[in-house]
Every structure is written in structure tokens, then in C-alpha cells.
Amino acid sequence: MRKEGFLLPLLLTAWDPVKKTVAWRAAGGGGIGGGTLTTAGNLVFQVVIDGRLLVYSADKGEKLLELATNKNGMGAPITYMIDGKQYIAFQGGAGRPARTVGPNDQTIDNPPMLFVFEVGGTAALPTPPAPAAFAPPPAAPKPAAPKQ
Numbered sequence: 001m002r003k004e005g006f007l008l009p010l011l012l013t014a015w016d017p018v019k020k021t022v023a024w025r026a027a028g029g030g031g032i033g034g035g036t037l038t039t040a041g042n043l044v045f046q047v048v049i050d051g052r053l054l055v056y057s058a059d060k061g062e063k064l065l066e067l068a069t070n071k072n073g074m075g076a077p078i079t080y081m082i083d084g085k086q087y088i089a090f091q092g093g094a095g096r097p098a099r100t101v102g103p104n105d106q107t108i109d110n111p112p113m114l115f116v117f118e119v120g121g122t123a124a125l126p127t128p129p130a131p132a133a134f135a136p137p138p139a140a141p142k143p144a145a146p147k148q
Contacts, residue, residue: 012036012046014061024061028054035076047074047090067125071113086119
């Protein structure tokens with residue numbers, strides 16, 4: 001965001017609707033991609049376009065977790081429960097097939113990936129697999145010989 005030639009920091013802002021004031025602010029976020037999710041368990045989850053998952057306490061804005069997913073572009077998080085366990089899920093990646101050719105014929109390799117975390121889980125984020133080898137498109141078929 002620009003104002004009068006200056007680059008302003010992007011902030012996540014929590015609003016207190018009772019007091020009608022800002023409760024807290026935290027650096028991060030952006031105008032496109034990502035989003036936030038607030039739970040009844042006093043957690044705010046934010047995914048930002050550069051591929052980070054940020055978790056804050058909803059009441060104080062204390063950062064509880066910052067996790068790099070190594071994916072650019074992020075979809076808004078959702079939450080759901082299965083058998084009493086709460087999960088947070090969001091999609092990272094460019095939203096297009098792997099090895100898409102972009103402008104200027106550069107190869108874009110940021111395929112979508114669904115991330116799902118159990119709230120309170122302790123497992124480490126696995127290393128993403130190496131990208132598959134890029135195969136050029138098949139050659140166009142040769143024209144058929146003229147019939148006599």
C-alpha cells in the first residue's frame with residue numbers, strides 16, 4: 001500500500017467492537033491472497049501471500065507460531081472438527097498445474113498444495129518433494145501424405 005510516495009507496512013488489525021477501538025496490530029498480511037480465521041479457542045490464524053502461517057492469541061495479539069510453508073500464494077484458512085480434534089486447513093501455491101509456462105516463457109513451478117494441521121499437534125512440516133522433471137509438449141503430428 002502506498003501513500004504519498006511511501007511504502008506503508010501491511011498490518012493485521014484486531015478491532016474491539018465493544019470499546020470501538022483497535023485491540024492490537026501485528027505486522028504481516030497483505031491486500032491480496034491469504035486471509036484470517038478466528039476460533040472460539042482464542043486463536044487467530046493468518047496466512048499471508050509469501051507462504052507463512054501466523055498464529056496469534058486473539059485477546060492480546062501475541063504471536064504463538066510462525067511457519068513457512070515454502071509456497072507462494074495462500075488461500076484463506078478454514079477450521080473443522082473430526083472426533084473431537086480441531087483442524088486448520090488452507091491451500092498454498094499458485095493455483096495452477098505444476099510446471100506452467102508463464103510470461104516470457106519462464107517455467108513457474110508452484111503447484112497447489114493443501115495444508116492441514118491438527119490444533120495442538122506436534123509433527124514437523126515435511127520437506128516438499130522435488131519438482132518433477134519438466135517434459136516438453138509432444139511434437140505436432142506430421143501431415144499425412146497426399147492420396148493418389
